[in-house]
Amino acid sequence: MRLRLVPLGTSAGRPTLLRGASALAVATEGSWVLCDCGEGAQIAALRAGLSLSRLDAVLITHLHGDHFNGLPGLLGTLGLDGRQRPLVVAGPSGITALLQHLARAGSLGTGDMEVRVVEQEGNGGEVRIEGSQFLVASRPLTHRVPTYGYRVALADRPGTLDVAKTDAAGVPRGPLLAELKAGRAVTLPDGRVIAPEGLIGPPQRGASMAYALDTVPCASAVELGRRVDALVHEATYEDGRAALAHERGHSTGMEAARIAAEAEAAALVLTHFSPSVSGDALADEARSIHPRIIAARDLAEIPL
């Protein structure tokens, strides 16, 4: 099973003609989760061909409008669609009260859908999404308001059975192979007991990504991005404006590359570009630090 990243909004602060406000879909076969929900995210999701009914969870990093303002609209659409399945919404403390306030004012229209809000506190932790293929965890980032980054992964898969070896051991093809693959010893018709050890390859690591915005360079981003297939990290400004970036709680592309290199992330996806910078220029600037850098573009899918 693979993961696809679909940037739905890659601009910082406000949407532009080419870039929407922050949002990124993490999709696998049959389901997806949404990281941040800036204004316009649901329309971008439709353009990307993502089915809203297959959305398992929305992971909000912080309550600044360019990461949150699309959520009330998205919830309203799911309500109009008649969704019955609960939707998990993770976010920083304050998100429950904010959504309740909007609901009381009649702004949400979620109908029968239960919105399961999971507020992130302290050092973060596992975000449980019942019935989902996605394993999600959070860690606090360093921004001007409470902010959490997320790691999204698929479960590891058991190693493959070496059929040449099971043949050599005389295990007949059929249900006994399934037992061995499940890690259980089997008894052959001739009475010999065959253990699975040595017949199964190492477990295959599930695909993984991390989402770190908005933040100044911080240890939590390294932790979230540890050996992921792709770290999506904010890069609001070029390195020449690092002081401005830090003053506003942001990072530069070079800094994001240092985080990705330290985390040993296989790829770095830069996003959250100030309208005053070129994403490609930021990526070029940072390539001396990390070998695989992608400047996110709205709706340009990134397969992992």
Ligand SMILES: [Zn+2]
């Ligand atoms: Zn932002």
